[in-house]
Amino acid sequence: MLIFEHSVPERMAYAQMPAEALEADDLPVHLLRRDKPLLPEASEMDVVRHYTRLSQKNFSIDTHFYPLGSCTMKYNPRACNSLAMLPGFLNRHPFAPVQTGQGYLASMYELQEILCDVTGMAGVSLAPMAGAQGEFAGVAMIRAYHDARGDHARREIIIPTAAHGTNPATAVMCGYSVREIPTDATGNVDLAALQAAVGPQTAGLMLTNPSTLGVFEQQIQRIQKIVHDAGGLLYYDGANLNAILGRVKPGDMGFDVIHINLHKTFSTPHGGGGPGAGPVGVSTRLLPYLPIPLVAYCDGNYRLLTEADRPHSIGRLSANNGNAGVLLRAYIYARMLGAEGMHRVAEFATLNANYLLAKLRQAGFDIAFPTRRASHEFIVTLKHLKDETGVTAMDFAKRLLDYGYHAPTTYFPMLVPECLLIEPTETESMATLDGFVAAMTAILAEARSNPELVKGAPYTQPVRRLDDVKAARELDLVWRHK
């Protein structure tokens, strides 16, 4: 039932009504609203009950294991939420004088420092409001760098085919064309293809390392040299930074710019699809171009730097200070982990992934890159199973929901057929992983003995499999009175 179907004309949540003000008779009549917007007319309890019940129709980390590759669904500590929502932080206006925000700014300044250390970069801006906006900032800085040198011929960004879709989409938003290069059979970048692709038109290379294939790019030093020798810059997609936290730094690999998905590595909540936060870090040569605002500390006070302080900045990407509340949660998480805790994130994420890989291999699953060590995630391919039984990766994923596990990432990266990208994260216990292996094993048996059962899944969710084609063809995007 939709909230609108709970509506009764003239019903309201009285406690939420400000006293009735005089009618605004000074406003020109032709500018006033005549119709009543379609908002629910419901009591406070109606609304509370409706949305509480809706929440119960979701899987979430708090209720389920989410082995969702590339997404890093780890526990979101509750303290990060409750402390970021203290009234002193929540009630402060973004344009209030900086002397009224020293507590918040101190936290942001320290977060910048922590992220510089973690990434091995010379400077960090917290401004971007999501990973994709961090990518935009990063590529815009690459462009600003080349433009400032008068190097206008560099019009192309090189991207491996395994990359996230945001990489090519971002390059285009920054006015670049995209050249894709293949991956070799072991999951590394095809060096010969890279060598053939670079030239005076190369603005940069965007790379995820460990890659979306769940393996560490072993030839990173040679890649770095090929791109830099050609005059291009090296972009690090920080989607998988959690795999190397405190183990190796992107700056030490030779990267010039990086974005960090705080909702992955620093465990800020995914919130059903945001808000995220995508800080960017840069090497010395890109420092002048960092997006504003930046937090500076001088004469005992923290303040925000703007265009006036940073004339070469690519500018602001949000009207205010980015997703400040998300950044606070990441700061609190970082302080609770400390240096030692961060080292352990990478260690235990990697331990859990390799354990799960070994157990699934024992259970008869095909591993996409069997000769490689898994990073924090790995790929299972169901190609043979599909050929044998007709059961696809999507069917398998939906059946997992019936067993109480969120599905792994399916059909990404696109270059492995019928793939499941599996990332357990460091916060799951051995017992949870064993339970997941048992479910996977059971579904494998079902696929062979009763494939139709798997193809019809799920059976236990609020709805069965949905008709996506109908959804796109007969668009129904808003509710209307019947």
Place this chain on the structure above:
Amino acid sequence: MPFIPHTDAEVEAMLAVIGAPNIDALFDEIPVELGSGKLVSVPDALNEMEITRLMHERAEQDSRQLNFIGAGAYEHHIPAAVWQIATRGEFYSAYTPYQAEASQGTLQLIYEYQTMMASLTGMDVSNASLYDGGSALAEAVLMAVRAHKNATRILMPRTVSPLYRAVVRNIVKNQHIELMELDYDPVSGTTPVPEIAVGDFAALVIPQPNFFGALEDVDALTDWAHAHGALAIGLVNPTALGLLKPPGVWGERGADMAAGDGQPLGAPLSNGGPYYGFLTCKQALVRQMPGRIVGRTLDLDGKPGFALTLQAREQHIRRSKATSNICTNQGLVVTASTIYMSLLGPTGLRRVASAAHANILQLAEQLCAIRGVTRAFRSPCFHEMVIQLNRPASAVLGELAAAGILGGYDLCADYPELGNAMLVCATETKTAADLGRYAEQLNLCMQEGSDADI
């Protein structure tokens, strides 16, 4: 180890299954020449008790003052239920609803949000939200250029927030889009219908209320844009739409798109974020829309359910040909906002808007009775207005802040032609006593200040 459950015995058992001697061995594919990666400036860990103490100290440092700043972020009462429900683990820690069957809660909520936002703005469809108002306007501009096909110029009144204009400029500047500014009328503080020929353009942005709080002649501007073969983009404050005519019915045919910041609908000020951007449009433009969209469909048994739809527009499918690189919405803030709109309903939202408007009228009267304070523009306003002072605004704002009052937003840097001007906002959260306290303190500042100047 914070948030890691493993016992030593389990670690040993797991390593045995893997066949590795220790955890370090799992990193053996990372070339040793890349360095140790050891963290040098990350401080030692704090436990929950210690971090609680630290953050309480910091939050108290940022203690609350009486706030009259708006300028795009507005202080409103947020019902207690809003964030209590939004931060339930099932909303807070859920992933993007790609697995629709396991995400019906989030998906239905977004469908309800789309319905409310489309209706509030008078449009046919809404997406699931963008980052914030500024970036939503940038996406609306890109969408207009895609839809228009022939022109790449956008007309941008100077009465659009200077911060929004900067964001749009920074986001679209590498895509050969020209932003042409339109000046405002110095008497009314609103954008006159241009009389000069401006050549082809893809869209006109129409802010309502505008950055000065003043109400634009939206009907005439919309019709003018349409008469020139361009689209009209309404940039609106959603609270104001409880009272004001929605963009969908501006002029003869209605604006084509509406965008803005959803913050006033249930998001706390929170140092500037997270907020969310909304974007709604007429049906004909839906396939140009960036961002996630939820649709209602049927399951295998014919039962209604919800799923992300039109994904062929998006980066994970279309890659370099996507409508945008956006890969998220502001899910949790939209969750809060949907609950906020449900609790207020049409009557509550209208009352919030009316109460805020009544407060700014009262405040205007009191402030303008002070010697040296005048109202800059003669137009009707919503809940914000520009006042001009006979002393530097920065000095006055500093003195007010010292007395615990955040008096407004200094306009000198962005609008030097207005002299000592500031933007003052009053919402429904202000009582008569609050307004009186502001007026009294400003009166003191103006009199003492002018004495000091002598």
